Amino acid sequence: xxxxxLRSLIRVACPKRIAPYLEQEVLALGFNPEKxxxxxxxxxxxxxxxxxxxxxxxxxxxxxxxxxxxxxxxxDDLYKVLVEIPWEEYIPADGYITIGSHVLEESIRDTRxxxxxxxxAIVDRIAEKTAKRPDSGPLDDKTVLFLHWKEGQASIFxxxxxxxxxxxxxxxxxxxxxxxETLAAATILATGxxxxxxFINPMCxxxxxxxxxxLIATNTAPGLMHSNYGFMHLIGYEPDxxxxxxxxxxxSVKEAPKGxxxxxxxxxxxINAARENARLAEVDDIIEFKVRPFEETFLPAxxxxxxxxxxxxxxxxxxxxxxxLYKSIGDFLKQKAQGYMAYIFxxxxxxxxxxxLKAKRRLEFYNANIDCRxxxxxxYQGSKRIPGGDKRGQEITEExxxxxAPDDTIDLEL
Numbered sequence: 001x002x003x004x005x006l007r008s009l010i011r012v013a014c015p016k017r018i019a020p021y022l023e024q025e026v027l028a029l030g031f032n033p034e035k036x037x038x039x040x041x042x043x044x045x046x047x048x049x050x051x052x053x054x055x056x057x058x059x060x061x062x063x064x065x066x067x068x069x070x071x072x073x074x075x076d077d078l079y080k081v082l083v084e085i086p087w088e089e090y091i092p093a094d095g096y097i098t099i100g101s102h103v104l105e106e107s108i109r110d111t112r113x114x115x116x117x118x119x120x121a122i123v124d125r126i127a128e129k130t131a132k133r134p135d136s137g138p139l140d141d142k143t144v145l146f147l148h149w150k151e152g153q154a155s156i157f158x159x160x161x162x163x164x165x166x167x168x169x170x171x172x173x174x175x176x177x178x179x180x181e182t183l184a185a186a187t188i189l190a191t192g193x194x195x196x197x198x199f200i201n202p203m204c205x206x207x208x209x210x211x212x213x214x215l216i217a218t219n220t221a222p223g224l225m226h227s228n229y230g231f232m233h234l235i236g237y238e239p240d241x242x243x244x245x246x247x248x249x250x251x252s253v254k255e256a257p258k259g260x261x262x263x264x265x266x267x268x269x270x271i272n273a274a275r276e277n278a279r280l281a282e283v284d285d286i287i288e289f290k291v292r293p294f295e296e297t298f299l300p301a302x303x304x305x306x307x308x309x310x311x312x313x314x315x316x317x318x319x320x321x322x323x324x325l326y327k328s329i330g331d332f333l334k335q336k337a338q339g340y341m342a343y344i345f346x347x348x349x350x351x352x353x354x355x356x357l358k359a360k361r362r363l364e365f366y367n368a369n370i371d372c373r374x375x376x377x378x379x380y381q382g383s384k385r386i387p388g389g390d391k392r393g394q395e396i397t398e399e400x401x402x403x404x405a406p407d408d409t410i411d412l413e414l
Contacts, residue, residue, distance in 0.1 A: 013063075071154070100146045201261075202263075218257065
């Protein structure tokens with residue numbers, strides 16, 4: 001039976017602390033997660049569902065399709081079960097396979113040995129049934145499988161993404177310390193941005209935040225920038241089905257957002273990189289790039305959303321050097337950003353204190369292995385009005401000072 005006719009468990013994986021935003025995306029696509037946990041979510045569906053997920057998801061790293069789940073306490077157990085699966089019906093005999101894995105099993109000191117036994121079982125089975133042996137190796141541009149083996153329970157999946165979805169395909173010109181595309185998309189989703197507001201990104205670097213905002217605002221599927229996926233290398237793949245999904249995605253693209261998207265950086269090299277990356281993403285015509293200090297960024301009078309991603313001071317002695325920067329950010333927000341929802345993404349809460357404003361929310365993220373926060377500041381225009389006034393009907397105002405609120409994201413672990 002073709003794997004494209006099967007229905008099984010779909011596991012969508014993401015970095016820790018991003019699952020709430022991944023769930024938001026999956027629900028918007030019409031799927032109902034049966035379980036959401038630390039590093040992703042899952043529900044039942046088909047390979048065609050996986051194709052749609054690969055095309056549209058901004059915050060996922062991979063889309064996995066379960067082949068079999070079984071008990072295993074040693075590598076021989078893996079081999080005995082996997083060699084009985086009809087791989088010859090799923091994988092071309094003259095194809096190429098690679099194995100990825102997450103292994104936490106006492107009998108395995110080197111995960112490469114577990115991967116080797118998975119590869120042996122698949123290749124031996126196909127060779128027995130077809131007299132041909134598919135090649136294998138580290139490349140992830142053909143058929144990719146994924147082994148999850150933990151505490152005596154093993155699961156083998158097809159990785160329908162192949163190469164990770166973390167790279168959306170447009171960032172070809174690098175700059176210093178770029179934010180990963182999936183993380184950038186998650187932080188933007190956390191702000192509630194949908195294209196109807198202005199989006200301002202001072203200190204834009206290589207432009208990832210501004211480009212992701214433009215892709216969200218125009219409803220552009222990130223998968224349109226990819227030409228190769230793992231599902232394309234399975235027996236039964238029909239290119240016309242994928243072409244139809246792409247066609248639907250292309251017709252869903254909006255011409256231009258209602259709000260402005262403005263990105264600035266003091267370095268001309270950063271703006272050149274950002275412009276080229278935006279051109280590759282085909283959104284350069286809707287982003288206004290300017291070379292200028294963040295304090296001189298033009299802010300439209302009707303408010304909107306602003307995100308800044310300043311340096312964190314990861315190396316010894318950098319904190320003191322960055323104190324003036326964070327103080328200047330605070331002054332900029334207080335003096336020029338009234339009417340905006342401002343967000344600062346930082347991995348250094350000591351420096352964040354120098355901003356001098358209370359964050360209404362502190363949303364938890366990781367940037368690689370750095371514990372980070374997306375700090376939300378509500379910058380009221382004038383004074384904050386209290387609805388209703390006093391008993392005489394007079395309007396009462398209070399000092400602009402957003403109050404603390406508890407973190408509202410899930411603390412996720414791998």
